[in-house]
Amino acid sequence: xxxxxxxxxxxxxxxxxxxxxxxxxxxxxxxxxxxxxxxxxxxxxxxxxxxxxxxxxxxxxxxxxxxxxxxxxxxxxxxxxxxxxxxxxxxxxxxxxxxxxxxxxxxxxxxxxxxxxxxxxxxxxxxxxxxxxxxxxxxxxxxxxxxxxxxxxxxxxxxxxxxxxxxxxxxxxxxxxxxxxxxxxxxxxxxxxxxxxxxxxxxxxx
Ligand SMILES: [Cu+2]
Numbered sequence: 001x002x003x004x005x006x007x008x009x010x011x012x013x014x015x016x017x018x019x020x021x022x023x024x025x026x027x028x029x030x031x032x033x034x035x036x037x038x039x040x041x042x043x044x045x046x047x048x049x050x051x052x053x054x055x056x057x058x059x060x061x062x063x064x065x066x067x068x069x070x071x072x073x074x075x076x077x078x079x080x081x082x083x084x085x086x087x088x089x090x091x092x093x094x095x096x097x098x099x100x101x102x103x104x105x106x107x108x109x110x111x112x113x114x115x116x117x118x119x120x121x122x123x124x125x126x127x128x129x130x131x132x133x134x135x136x137x138x139x140x141x142x143x144x145x146x147x148x149x150x151x152x153x154x155x156x157x158x159x160x161x162x163x164x165x166x167x168x169x170x171x172x173x174x175x176x177x178x179x180x181x182x183x184x185x186x187x188x189x190x191x192x193x194x195x196x197x198x199x200x201x202x203x204x205x206x
Pocket of ligand 1: 088091111125166
């Protein structure tokens with residue numbers, strides 16, 4: 001159906017180009033084309049991942065709806081976290097999943113990007129506080145967690161020292177699938193509550 005609509009829109013654009021006012025024709029044309037743009041056109045490009053992460057992405061896709069996340073115990077921390085080299089977005093944190101051994105199927109954190117006043121799922125994160133008793137950095141998907149680092153104030157108390165690992169399952173990160181900040185995500189001016197952190201997200205802060 002959509003390709004047919006797009007073809008009709010393009011044809012009407014050609015007809016409009018015969019209209020005397022070029023400006024008016026261009027403006028009308030833009031409106032017509034925008035109205036038939038496919039719904040997915042504004043969706044983030046999905047990164048290529050291993051079969052294991054692909055399966056996890058399918059399992060977690062239900063959380064594209066933040067209401068589903070809330071019902072499952074992932075609560076919004078309200079603020080959008082910004083770094084000099086990119087942003088993480090808004091973290092939804094499920095404290096009931098905290099433990100010393102990270103479960104590959106159950107990240108403690110979901111991350112959302114503010115887009116047009118709404119939240120779009122972009123990444124997931126595992127977070128293991130030192131208070132769980134772990135001493136060495138955990139590993140998942142052949143990656144070693146970052147840290148230990150202090151809690152990210154004011155979203156967390158500074159004393160919440162932890163290891164963490166981010167995976168950009170739902171939005172391509174030019175810095176890498178496991179890198180903390182994504183330069184294509186921006187909080188400033190997009191969300192009423194923004195925390196700007198000075199340190200690069202992956203740098204251990206002792
Ligand atoms: Cu994060």
